[in-house]
Amino acid sequence: MSADLWQRGCERLAAELPEQQFNTWIRPLPPADVADGGADGVLVSLRVPNRFKLDWIRNQYAGRIESILSELAGRPARLELALAPREPLGRVAQPANQPVALGQVLHKGMHPASTPAAPSSAAPAQVSVAAPAAVAAQPAPNLAAQTPPPSASRHRINPALTFDTLVPGRANQMARTAALHVAGAPGAMYNPLFIYGGVGLGKTHLIHAVGNALLKDKPDARVLYLHAEQFISDVVKNYQRKTFDELKAKYHSLDLLLIDDVQFFAGKDRTQEEFFNAFEALLAKRAHIIMTSDTYPKGLVDIDERLTSRFDAGLTVAIEPPELEMRVAILIKKAEAEQAPMPEDVAFFIAKNVRANVRELEGALRKVLAYSRFSHKEINIQLAREALKDLLSIQNRQISVENIQKTVADFYKIKVADMYSKKRPASIARPRQIAMYLAKELTQKSLPEIGELFGGRDHTTVLHAVRKIGGERQKNTELNQQLHVLEQTLKG
Numbered sequence: 001m002s003a004d005l006w007q008r009g010c011e012r013l014a015a016e017l018p019e020q021q022f023n024t025w026i027r028p029l030p031p032a033d034v035a036d037g038g039a040d041g042v043l044v045s046l047r048v049p050n051r052f053k054l055d056w057i058r059n060q061y062a063g064r065i066e067s068i069l070s071e072l073a074g075r076p077a078r079l080e081l082a083l084a085p086r087e088p089l090g091r092v093a094q095p096a097n098q099p100v101a102l103g104q105v106l107h108k109g110m111h112p113a114s115t116p117a118a119p120s121s122a123a124p125a126q127v128s129v130a131a132p133a134a135v136a137a138q139p140a141p142n143l144a145a146q147t148p149p150p151s152a153s154r155h156r157i158n159p160a161l162t163f164d165t166l167v168p169g170r171a172n173q174m175a176r177t178a179a180l181h182v183a184g185a186p187g188a189m190y191n192p193l194f195i196y197g198g199v200g201l202g203k204t205h206l207i208h209a210v211g212n213a214l215l216k217d218k219p220d221a222r223v224l225y226l227h228a229e230q231f232i233s234d235v236v237k238n239y240q241r242k243t244f245d246e247l248k249a250k251y252h253s254l255d256l257l258l259i260d261d262v263q264f265f266a267g268k269d270r271t272q273e274e275f276f277n278a279f280e281a282l283l284a285k286r287a288h289i290i291m292t293s294d295t296y297p298k299g300l301v302d303i304d305e306r307l308t309s310r311f312d313a314g315l316t317v318a319i320e321p322p323e324l325e326m327r328v329a330i331l332i333k334k335a336e337a338e339q340a341p342m343p344e345d346v347a348f349f350i351a352k353n354v355r356a357n358v359r360e361l362e363g364a365l366r367k368v369l370a371y372s373r374f375s376h377k378e379i380n381i382q383l384a385r386e387a388l389k390d391l392l393s394i395q396n397r398q399i400s401v402e403n404i405q406k407t408v409a410d411f412y413k414i415k416v417a418d419m420y421s422k423k424r425p426a427s428i429a430r431p432r433q434i435a436m437y438l439a440k441e442l443t444q445k446s447l448p449e450i451g452e453l454f455g456g457r458d459h460t461t462v463l464h465a466v467r468k469i470g471g472e473r474q475k476n477t478e479l480n481q482q483l484h485v486l487e488q489t490l491k492g
């Protein structure tokens with residue numbers, strides 16, 4: 001079987017798909033694993049960074065990809081899509097030898113070295129800093145979350161992730177309040193507590209904060225933090241050894257179980273069954289369970305309904321992307337922790353340009369601090385601009401109004417042509433307003449320029465859309481989540 005099957009498949013897709021579609025959906029994917037499935041033909045496993053992309057690729061491209069690969073392999077090829085595993089806590093920088101997304105290399109006319117890193121929750125894209133060579137060789141500044149948990153302590157709680165180091169704001173207000181409540185009175189209200197939101201918004205930080213607070217109060221409390229994948233591998237291990245009693249003893253005896261990213265239980269029936277047992281046992285003895293996920297319980301797919309309905313039975317709260325002022329506060333606080341005072345205007349400059357999530361914000365801060373340290377220059381806007389120039393130029397290069405129109409039209413299942421048309425039904429007008437809002441948020445275009453690109457509309461129409469969607473976003477969680485997914489998708 002040819003090892004470069006996936007690469008050749010990408011070449012075919014690049015040739016046959018519109019460039020826009022290839023760039024948005026295929027180019028950023030990491031290389032697929034290709035294995036011989038014996039009588040089943042060729043198995044091609046593809047890791048996709050988020051659920052929206054996974055569903056989209058499954059619905060729109062999986063069939064075509066399979067037939068291209070079958071044709072190239074000369075035997076049936078089966079495509080398996082899975083979510084890429086998350087970056088374990090504490091690993092922040094992308095290693096220099098991170099595999100480059102094949103599609104990127106293939107993309108017509110783009111030099112691989114100048115293309116942005118693939119988006120992946122497994123290894124968030126980090127843009128190399130155009131700084132003195134020493135920067136690359138030096139350890140990154142020691143931001144709190146980088147500190148690995150001290151020993152693999154039995155709680156697996158990272159002592160750096162506390163309520164003190166978590167900046168409060170509107171985006172996490174509800175979740176933080178509920179979490180503080182649980183830390184003060186576990187087993188009482190809000191059980192289970194289900195926290196959901198996009199990547200890098202502080203869900204993991206918050207549940208560690210609860211663990212730390214409880215342990216401070218009651219050092220003997222039986223607390224355990226774990227990522228859903230660790231639970232899955234525990235189930236597998238105990239399954240192989242037939243030691244389910246050990247598994248039960250470990251989980252059923254806890255006072256507080258903090259479990260991250262439960263969407264990873266999707267399709268894992270045996271794990272779900274064991275988790276269900278643990279869940280029931282813990283609630284029965286009034287131990288507390290806090291879960292995180294990338295979506296709300298009813299949005300979870302391939303998870304048994306008897307579990308998802310229980311997930312929803314306590315309190316479900318969202319963590320939203322932080323607004324500008326909160327991003328500024330986070331930057332200032334994190335810089336202070338590094339004994340590197342950050343002027344407010346610089347914090348605003350960074351926060352305005354790095355909007356995706358807090359993890360990316362930390363990455364940008366790290367680059368600015370490193371740049372300042374190694375160039376022995378004080379932190380000002382000029383220096384920040386220089387330190388982040390790759391990141392800024394990628395943003396400018398990548399996101400065009402056309403790209404936004406296409407992505408939003410795909411997302412809301414309308415025609416791209418409706419972005420320019422005069423049609424007014426809400427099913428069209430609203431996605432169009434969303435696209436205008438994103439065009440203002442994510443590009444440098446002026447209101448009149450955006451109006452022009454939306455079928456010659458007046459700039460006041462654009463302004464109205466920007467204000468309307470921006471205002472609704474503050475109050476409407478569902479819209480905010482959709483916008484967040486769209487922003488992540490557009491930024492790759």
Ligand SMILES: Nc1ncnc2c1ncn2[C@@H]1O[C@H](COP(=O)(O)OP(=O)(O)OP(=O)(O)O)[C@@H](O)[C@H]1O
Pocket residue numbers: 086121145146161165166167168172197198199200201202203204205206330358359362
């Ligand atoms: N409000 C905040 N104040 C300070 N730091 C924050 C805040 N929110 C997030 N962070 C930091 O941002 C980084 C990413 O947060 P975290 O890992 O908790 O995100 P997450 O929502 O669990 O993401 P994922 O879904 O990818 O696991 C961490 O270093 C965390 O400490």
